[in-house]
Amino acid sequence: MSTPAKDVPRYIEIRRALAMRIMSGDWRPGHRVPSEHELMEQYGCSRMTVNKALSTLASSGLIVRKRRSGSFVASPHSQTTTIEIHDIRSEIVSGGYEYSYAVLWRRLRNATRQDMSRLAVTGGERVVAVTVVHFASELPFVLEERIISLAAVPEAESEHFVTAPPGSWLLERIPWTQAEHVISAVGAGDVAAAHLGIREGAACLVIERKTWRSGAPVTWVRLTYPGDRHQLVARFAPATQAKASPEPRKAALRGDAS
Amino acid sequence: MSTPAKDVPRYIEIRRALAMRIMSGDWRPGHRVPSEHELMEQYGCSRMTVNKALSTLASSGLIVRKRRSGSFVASPHSQTTTIEIHDIRSEIVSGGYEYSYAVLWRRLRNATRQDMSRLAVTGGERVVAVTVVHFASELPFVLEERIISLAAVPEAESEHFVTAPPGSWLLERIPWTQAEHVISAVGAGDVAAAHLGIREGAACLVIERKTWRSGAPVTWVRLTYPGDRHQLVARFAPATQAKASPEPRKAALRGDAS
DNA sequence: TCGATTCAATTATATATACAAATATTGCGA
DNA sequence: TCGCAATATTTGTATATATAATTGAATCGA
Known part of the structure; x- marks a missing residue:
């Protein structure tokens, strides 16, 4: 049932797994995600790889990281969304x-x-x-x-x-x-x-x-x-994929075919 | 006149330098930015550090990267901006x-x-x-x-x-x-x-x-x-700093003091 | 000339390692 | 008990290195 993960890099695999736990509600806001060392053992990869997964998760706003304390699921107090304003x-x-x-x-x-x-x-x-x-x-x-x-x-x-x-x-x-x-x-x-x-x-x-x-x-x-x-139309999904906004649609004339 | 760069990490320093060249118009859209190897020599640091600078620049949309071809200044055909829609x-x-x-x-x-x-x-x-x-x-x-x-x-x-x-x-x-x-x-x-x-x-x-x-x-x-x-108010500046949108202001009642 | 093949440049990912910085916790001494 | 110093944990940055994937360019053969 889960994705077969044919050729996806390790760090994206890890990032997805963590993002899933968060977005499914399994890990509530404030929950502490495992440390880099723990994840490194858990996934059998180097710390740098885990670090990349966590860093990108952090930059997309899904977690916040703090030295010595750890990484925590962020509290979404606002919906941020990207709109593209075209030429x-x-x-x-x-x-x-x-x-x-x-x-x-x-x-x-x-x-x-x-x-x-x-x-x-x-x-x-x-x-x-x-x-x-x-x-x-x-x-x-x-x-x-x-x-x-x-x-x-x-x-x-x-x-x-x-x-x-x-x-x-x-x-x-x-x-x-x-x-x-x-x-x-x-x-x-x-x-x-x-x-x-x-x-x-x-x-x-x-x-x-x-x-x-x-x-x-x-x-x-x-x-x-x-x-x-x-x-104006804007789509937003927290970074499970590489990009923050997977498919931001442009401003559109109304009445287009759905 | 330039920033003294007191304690800023190497990769941010490099990213800033490149972003400045792009945003000042020195490097026009389509211009090829130096390869990781060239930058590595130029800044006297490891390739991984250069890679981090370039990767984050790419994820913020300032450059596009292509294997074997190189990295190029992106063409800004749309203004993308993030708005925060608050609780x-x-x-x-x-x-x-x-x-x-x-x-x-x-x-x-x-x-x-x-x-x-x-x-x-x-x-x-x-x-x-x-x-x-x-x-x-x-x-x-x-x-x-x-x-x-x-x-x-x-x-x-x-x-x-x-x-x-x-x-x-x-x-x-x-x-x-x-x-x-x-x-x-x-x-x-x-x-x-x-x-x-x-x-x-x-x-x-x-x-x-x-x-x-x-x-x-x-x-x-x-x-x-x-x-x-x-x-709704949204600010956008291409990533010279860590975040894509340095200071996205919230939706506001009109008539606030300027 | 055309097409297939090989080559090489460049980015992408991954590892192992080291040290720095921040800071929560512990323990010690007064 | 209180304050402070030492310690340990966790993230942040940097390096050196290795391999893979992508693909433009060159080469070679028919």
Whole structure:
């Protein structure tokens, strides 16, 4: 009945066995898992192998480890889950829709007070503000309002986003970043309602993202999705497998075939 | 100017150095990072140490590794971010509010077709359906609609949730689970509007969660938050430190001091 | 030229070992 | 009994080494 374990490495085998005991409820939160020495005897392998199993279990949050005390089953006081927020283009294309976008307007300006608060800067730098609508097969999919710091991305001064939308364009130039996402629900304002073709006040899923690169603010963006057309999906299972989230599905248009 | 690295382990030091090169844009996506042998010479340490640095970098998604080919800087085609969805009680308490809840109703029934679809089961098992409002200092905070499979949690048959709300009660009994979250924005229905004290049609942030335990469905829950009072916040930084998400903040009431 | 085979580079896993760091427990002395 | 020092346990890190698996590249033969 258990898995035949054809070619799975020792440390994954051990990790799975321990994860099973925990997730089945056999070992309750706070329970002490055997020490590395005990497991080493139990499984007939070296301490380093056991250590790898336990370390990865710990990094996935299933256990906590403490020197001299031992390893203990963690208490899950929160559900942590990984969501993938995709590039809008691939999000639409991979859903089987045809992608297009339109730049509504683009402006160069000195940062307003609002811009500064959004970018989390104090000095009044110059910014590009741009608003774009993305379409999934002619249907308005999301409204993108963006501010780009020219200090961080000087090339943006002369870029009009005719060949690529701001998100993709930036991703090309700012490869790895830190980000903060805020997800909320708001009623559509008049601008959003007009451009998304929805009723004013209709519920929208809003994702705001601030992006830094090595501490320096790069861009702020607000994505407004019509609430009846879009949702975020996230799967989570504690690491029995290698990855923390075995199959994190992307944000999807509603009404897809199950 | 760089960190003095007082007592940081070798492998973290190496990982940081590599992460810096990647995040600064010095090494673009697709760039081949030196092989373990090269890094081993470069840093004057053993291959296992380099391997640990690279493995953890890979598991955090900053690089991808392939045998015989080498390790390459990953292309960030999606922003993955971890959000923590807390136990509602601690969410409210840690925000400095006083927590209370009220069970609106609770029912035992054979699973309706809707119940079955929500729990992702086909057979008509018996379920408990319960609806609860949670308050943050008297203010309605969230509406919880829940279905619990009696096959998975028989004790729920006689539980009326007077000492603990269903979420906490379940967490006590079913600590480790897999879950799927769906986050969306919807206009408040009449029930939600009445119990949350908001206008019908007002935007609400809705989190639906299906929970399994070793493959068997346990519970389904829909949490409806008034959109103007609640948001989800998630921070992400690629692993320069040990953890993938250094400081994931919790869902928060709006209007907190910045 | 094409395909199969061999070779070699690189990562993946595993072992044995050593020492360091943290800290719970024990024991000793005042 | 109280405080402190010694001790032992457990995890954390590092090394040296060995073997396996994967697969790009080169070689060789027809």
